[in-house]
Amino acid sequence: MKFSLNNKQAVVTGGGSGIGKAISLALAEQGAVVHILEMSEENAEDTAAHIKDMGGSAFTYGCNVAVQEEVKAAFTAITAERPIDILINNAGIAHVGNLEKCTEEDLDRLYNVNIKGVYNCMQAGIASLKKTKGVIVNMASIASSVGINDRFAYSMTKGAVLTMTYSVAKDYLADGIRCNCISPARVHTPFVDGFISKNYPGKEKEMFEKLSKTQPIGRMAKPEEVANLAVYLCSDEASFVTGSNFPIDGGFINLNGS
Template sequence: MSLLTNKVGFVTGSGSGIGRESARVMAREGAAVVVSDINVEGGKETVEMIRGEGGEAFFIAADVSRESEIHGLIEGTLGQYGRLDFAYNNAGIAGPTKGVADYPLDEFDKVVAVNLRGVFLAMQAELAHMLPLGRGAILNTSSTFGLVGYPGCAAYVATKHAVAGLTRAAAIENSAAGIRVNAVCPGAIATPMVDEMADEISPGARQPIFDALGAAAPMGRMGRPQEIGEAAAWLVSDAASFVTGLTMTVDGGWTAQ
């Protein structure tokens, strides 16, 4: 039996990158997956990929910074599949590459709205559904930058630290009620978000940045989105039944140095 046979869950921010590949892995592991993203075209592409691989998927557009749209995502999932076993709160944005002294307030607020408020709102809504049932698994995307400091991306670092803290707090609060809450902390992963950050730092010259990111990890390369997806699928599965409050690094050994 596959890891997620007969399970139903959703993945936010699954129109590309880590979210897309996580949704694909989860579907291959037997789950019915609701793909959700503010990017409708990207989300529908993910659904077609999953269905083309023989999996079950459905798309619901949602802006995670809006409470009503989070509730709509949960209600839509229940309407389509009749249950919700796991939720992967993955949607996030990088924001500009600036330090604390120079960070524009409006840009800071945008990053907080998606990366922190979005995860908080989603967890509240997910817990409201799962607690009466006495079961469920919640997974959040933090980052290695949510565990250590890093210059030049102040809002991203701050929000990802906050996600790690929210994860631990919610895990402690809800474990006795049968709800597991964990976070995955990706390192340097080859995604469109990293492409955009590299372009901002060095327009037209991404490769030296990618080479440096790969060389910084003991494994000597950047990670692949699917590798985060494999960890995510395990964390929301019953195979991880005694795992809660974990911030799992998937970073090629970068934070072990």
């Protein structure tokens, strides 16, 4: 079977909802044992239940990726019997606002999750990944590569994810570790629906269509489409791929304005 991940040990942060849930399900469908690190243990258990209903194997860990001690404890438990093969750094948070509307607290909050959280998980997992010549996939964003209105803090953090990806890919070539990142444009997740409902009450349909059309292809991505790309990058079929950034953006980066 192409893209088989049979019996691979995979860690997915933020695997309880949205893109992370879709990635967890897709990895499990290809045979991986999925370990879900989540702030919301209820969401994590829901994803794990879906995986088990499919006949797969999943485990959950209540974990704030911004807290190094919690991350280390989770990885210690996960790797107690065998090392991991795959690390998906998906957990992240957003902020809307330009420089003037970004407080120090906002900046610190995004840094702690989106940058330090990725650092914490890669550092906790790297020794294990060396043993398996494993794979890291980090979730970046189109905001890593192009300017997005009112995304000052978010763009800063996702730019860091992109360059951390390049750095780790370079430093661990000799260890056989591959490290890549995925840069989605807008993806239709519960977060998007909640954002629209909160900020545009009564205009939900209008705003959904407007945001969808910011992608030249005319719609938002589905979480499953991002998950399928993650599966490829984790598989042996992608064995020649490292140190790369993969936009999945409906043409946003290259086709806007054309």
